[in-house]
Amino acid sequence: xxxxNWLLSAPYLIWTIFFTVTPLALVFFxxxxxxxxGSYHFTTTYISQVFKEKGxxxxxxxxxxxxxxxxxxxxxxxxxxxxxxxxxxxxxxxxIYTTLIVLPMWMNFLIRTYALLTLLENNGLIxxxxxxxxxxxxxxxxxxxSIAIGMVYNYLPFMVLPIHSVLVKMDKRLIEAAEDxxxxxxxxxxxxxxxxxxxxxxxxxxxxxxxxxxxFALSQILGGSKTLLIGDLxxxxxxxxNNWGYGSLLSVIVIIIVLLCMYLxxxxxxxxxxxxxxxx
Amino acid sequence: xxxxxxxxxxxxxIILYAPIAILILYSFxxxxxxxxxxxxxxxxxxxxxxxxxxxRALYYTILCxxxxxxxxxxxxxxxxxxxxxxxxxxxxxxxxxxxxPMLNPEIVTGVSLMLLFVFLSMQRGFTTxxxxxxxxxxxxxxxxxxxxxxxxxxxxxxxxxxxxxxPFYAYRRVVLPEIMPGIITGFLFAMTMSIDDFVISxxxxxxxxxxxxxxxxxxxxxxxxxxxxALSTLMFxxxxxxxxxxxxxxxxxxxxxxxxx
Numbered sequence: 378x379x380x381x382n383w384l385l386s387a388p389y390l391i392w393t394i395f396f397t398v399t400p401l402a403l404v405f406f407x408x409x410x411x412x413x414x415g416s417y418h419f420t421t422t423y424i425s426q427v428f429k430e431k432g433x434x435x436x437x438x439x440x441x442x443x444x445x446x447x448x449x450x451x452x453x454x455x456x457x458x459x460x461x462x463x464x465x466x467x468x469x470x471x472x473i474y475t476t477l478i479v480l481p482m483w484m485n486f487l488i489r490t491y492a493l494l495t496l497l498e499n500n501g502l503i504x505x506x507x508x509x510x511x512x513x514x515x516x517x518x519x520x521x522x523s524i525a526i527g528m529v530y531n532y533l534p535f536m537v538l539p540i541h542s543v544l545v546k547m548d549k550r551l552i553e554a555a556e557d558x559x560x561x562x563x564x565x566x567x568x569x570x571x572x573x574x575x576x577x578x579x580x581x582x583x584x585x586x587x588x589x590x591x592x593f594a595l596s597q598i599l600g601g602s603k604t605l606l607i608g609d610l611x612x613x614x615x616x617x618x619n620n621w622g623y624g625s626l627l628s629v630i631v632i633i634i635v636l637l638c639m640y641l642x643x644x645x646x647x648x649x650x651x652x653x654x655x656x657x
Numbered sequence: 658x659x660x661x662x663x664x665x666x667x668x669x670x671i672i673l674y675a676p677i678a679i680l681i682l683y684s685f686x687x688x689x690x691x692x693x694x695x696x697x698x699x700x701x702x703x704x705x706x707x708x709x710x711x712x713r714a715l716y717y718t719i720l721c722x723x724x725x726x727x728x729x730x731x732x733x734x735x736x737x738x739x740x741x742x743x744x745x746x747x748x749x750x751x752x753x754x755x756x757x758p759m760l761n762p763e764i765v766t767g768v769s770l771m772l773l774f775v776f777l778s779m780q781r782g783f784t785t786x787x788x789x790x791x792x793x794x795x796x797x798x799x800x801x802x803x804x805x806x807x808x809x810x811x812x813x814x815x816x817x818x819x820x821x822x823x824p825f826y827a828y829r830r831v832v833l834p835e836i837m838p839g840i841i842t843g844f845l846f847a848m849t850m851s852i853d854d855f856v857i858s859x860x861x862x863x864x865x866x867x868x869x870x871x872x873x874x875x876x877x878x879x880x881x882x883x884x885x886x887a888l889s890t891l892m893f894x895x896x897x898x899x900x901x902x903x904x905x906x907x908x909x910x911x912x913x914x915x916x917x918x
Contacts, residue, residue, distance in 0.1 A: 382739055385736065385739025389736035397754060400770050480900075481677075486853075487873045490877065491680070495683065592764075593856075598878060615860065621775065628768050
């Protein structure tokens, strides 16, 4: 193909500068610039507002971090054994089992959350089941724990998949070698399998932690309007209070957390941690 | 030990699928009282197609997904062909730029696009939602088409030119058929992403225009309605069919795993 071929990409380059780079730049711009008297001026209003409303922002930020960490941890301890069992399975239907893990990732996120809502509500199936045994109705919804349940339920496949794909590709001869050299099952796991799967673990952690820390729909549906996460605060600033400057500043905080998280995962993850990860 | 492993896997699968199964079951429930299954009925599905709000949302969802996936397939394919013979450095820059919408948390993409539209004083509505969908759809088409271009025999195009074909003709008759599978995968990909999208649409739409995801979100906040169960079931089945088609088309299968909320 000829040399002027690159011209074909030029429209998209312009598009992406206009619709991807500029909007992001605007987020940073509005976080510290304010319009007054027809022109933009540098302002620290919003930064100081974060400190002034320290209570609200601070609690929701800490709550977001706490819930995301808890659910990431739960996903890891539930998901790792699952990935391990699946990767060692010799069943004929192995690929079906793996597909069954991937499938929920592709179901509409809101439908999954809505389905969970119908289960957890006061008249929901779980409570009805419990009442059969004479157990009093448990208030699952509109608490922090229901948000954490929602995160684990929604994001578990994101943890299982990258770990599974690393385990499947692992050189089985290393395990045999360790066994030949006299390592018992536990040693094989702690000294060979687990260290070699760290790349998958890191990308799993990233893939669960980032959507958890940025969500707002989950907390609105399962947590009600009292347990606000940082995502809820951002959503409110933009769509309820029309306070774009403040919303932008909060978005910048989220961007920083996400970048930090990606940096840590690329630092501790192995080279091929991307496998089965974000861009496979 | 083996039984224990089986039990564990089964338990996780039950937890993953039970809520969806129950949701679907109750969409066929004759009674409005939840938790009581009083008989099979299609009344909620009938109600669904009488509800103006839901039908409007369905219309916007399909219209937006169709236009966005057709346009992004055209733009994405042309871009991928252009990128194919680019200098490595330029290619890396463009590739990374197109990764931004895929890697960014959706709330950041949504908020940033909303700011752009506010900044340009564009009334938020269908057009802005469509533009936003193009932003996240095009990269998926590009990453579906590029592998096909790489697999293609580079001399085919040259041979066509040597034999006197006009470059445009050679593209149409030689390159296009070669990369067609990638283009179709990209199209289906973009379609799925558009139908499924909630967060970005939520921030970029306005003026009463809403898609099905936004509608489900709003009604979920208000509480549970059997009509929404029916709607969710229909959406779930549609997505399932689309996914099976996309998954059957090998190659890009790996990239499928990259979906994010």
